[in-house]
Amino acid sequence: MTIYALSSGPGISGIAVIRISGQNCSKVIKSMTVGSFPRPRVATLKKINKINTNELIDEGIIIWFPGPNSYTGEDMAELHVHGSRAVINEIHNSISKVENCRLANPGEFTKIAFQNNKINLLKAESIADLISSETEIQRKQAIKIMSGKSSEKFNSWREKLIKILSNVEAKIDFPDENLPDDILKDIKSSSKKIKEEIKKLLDDEKIGERIREGFKISIVGPTNAGKSSLLNYLSKRDVAIVSEIAGTTRDVVETHLNIDGYPVIVSDTAGIRESKDEIEKRGIKLALKRAEDADLNLVIIEPKSVDFTGFLNDLINEKAIVVLNKSDLGIKSINANLNKFNPIVISLKDEKNIDQLILEIKKRLKKSFISSEDILITRERHRQHLEQCVYHLENFEKKNKIDDFDKAAEDLRLATRHLGIIVGKVDVEEILGSIFNDFCIGK
Numbered sequence: 001m002t003i004y005a006l007s008s009g010p011g012i013s014g015i016a017v018i019r020i021s022g023q024n025c026s027k028v029i030k031s032m033t034v035g036s037f038p039r040p041r042v043a044t045l046k047k048i049n050k051i052n053t054n055e056l057i058d059e060g061i062i063i064w065f066p067g068p069n070s071y072t073g074e075d076m077a078e079l080h081v082h083g084s085r086a087v088i089n090e091i092h093n094s095i096s097k098v099e100n101c102r103l104a105n106p107g108e109f110t111k112i113a114f115q116n117n118k119i120n121l122l123k124a125e126s127i128a129d130l131i132s133s134e135t136e137i138q139r140k141q142a143i144k145i146m147s148g149k150s151s152e153k154f155n156s157w158r159e160k161l162i163k164i165l166s167n168v169e170a171k172i173d174f175p176d177e178n179l180p181d182d183i184l185k186d187i188k189s190s191s192k193k194i195k196e197e198i199k200k201l202l203d204d205e206k207i208g209e210r211i212r213e214g215f216k217i218s219i220v221g222p223t224n225a226g227k228s229s230l231l232n233y234l235s236k237r238d239v240a241i242v243s244e245i246a247g248t249t250r251d252v253v254e255t256h257l258n259i260d261g262y263p264v265i266v267s268d269t270a271g272i273r274e275s276k277d278e279i280e281k282r283g284i285k286l287a288l289k290r291a292e293d294a295d296l297n298l299v300i301i302e303p304k305s306v307d308f309t310g311f312l313n314d315l316i317n318e319k320a321i322v323v324l325n326k327s328d329l330g331i332k333s334i335n336a337n338l339n340k341f342n343p344i345v346i347s348l349k350d351e352k353n354i355d356q357l358i359l360e361i362k363k364r365l366k367k368s369f370i371s372s373e374d375i376l377i378t379r380e381r382h383r384q385h386l387e388q389c390v391y392h393l394e395n396f397e398k399k400n401k402i403d404d405f406d407k408a409a410e411d412l413r414l415a416t417r418h419l420g421i422i423v424g425k426v427d428v429e430e431i432l433g434s435i436f437n438d439f440c441i442g443k
């Protein structure tokens, strides 16, 4: 099968790049151009015609990448044409008429690259991360993983486990032969060492995932405290409806921000109060769930609600900043209970003291993005397989103690398999779909 797709962004643009990959790639070029065939990897200006005619669609650059030295490993070509919808449609239309040519699925070029051993799964995922990166820290993380350091680490652990496994299997195959003591010791100490290293990596407070997905801040508190006003202020636009009518916000309203280069997702939530309204009640439930999942909660209250009890007490903990809004209305005194939490007193109406709040947010952000590690776990998928690997290594250790070698070997095999799945070294058909479906078409 030969696939094709627009690889540059959709919409009108100066230049658009259409990519083709597969056996019939050269046939496509031959039937849409005249004259000599482009030389490999040389940008060649060509008239691009409707299929098998001399009717010009556009003039553009063709680059021919014969396989296997291409991104996918197959024959590939790029057509750089003018980025108009009509030009792109007509080129797509012509390519579709060449036999065995069809539009690519999302991520299909990268999936073929993986299947042809051009890249491993970690690299494929980091390409997707790089494409969707919005901030500098996300770009840096994606590039770090693309450079292969994490893959090297996972592979080296896996190779060490395979070596241990071969020793354990030798013992099974030749039970009468006594394994030299130092090999037995070596098995124990090296599997333990790998387990400890993986555990250390897992104990990372999820920084890698936070960088990839964004730091989650939710704005919570009683109705009418100014939650939606704060979201609008932070995002510099009217994202949420602000109104004096209590209970206006029901759904969670989310916005992506870039604060000092850190990716942040801020959610405005329904004000929390006793309510009989079914929909409002559901909104309140969502609000509490968001607060639970957030990395940081901005608990916002107003002078009227300073005597808080119940749910507010639950929300105020080490991952919260307490904000007392509407200082323009006059705040007589802050009770001792509230003072304990060092509330930041602001007025959104008069735009007073908000910079102090932002400073505090930045401080928290910086703290949660500090990492000296070269290798970071960026996806739940990696975390789960690493946890499974540790689990099987622990089982291995237990059995190792009573010399139950047959079963111990199976634990070791499973541990190795989970490491292999992360980089894509074992049969991974079932996870491929979920990974590549996240890509855009054309990549």
Ligand SMILES: Nc1nc2c(ncn2[C@@H]2O[C@H](COP(=O)(O)OP(=O)(O)O)[C@@H](O)[C@H]2O)c(=O)[nH]1
Binding pocket: 222, 223, 224, 225, 226, 227, 228, 229, 230, 241, 242, 243, 244, 245, 246, 247, 248, 249, 271, 325, 326, 327, 328, 329, 346, 347, 348, 349, 350
């Ligand atoms: N006086 C005063 N009113 C404010 C301030 N911030 C918000 N408000 C008003 O308080 C009401 C509720 O605000 P809103 O942002 O919708 O609160 P939410 O229910 O917590 O989302 C609106 O009428 C706002 O204009 C403030 O700093 N001072």
Ligand SMILES: [Mg+2]
Binding pocket: 227, 228, 229, 240, 241, 242, 248, 249, 269, 270, 271
């Ligand atoms: Mg609101």
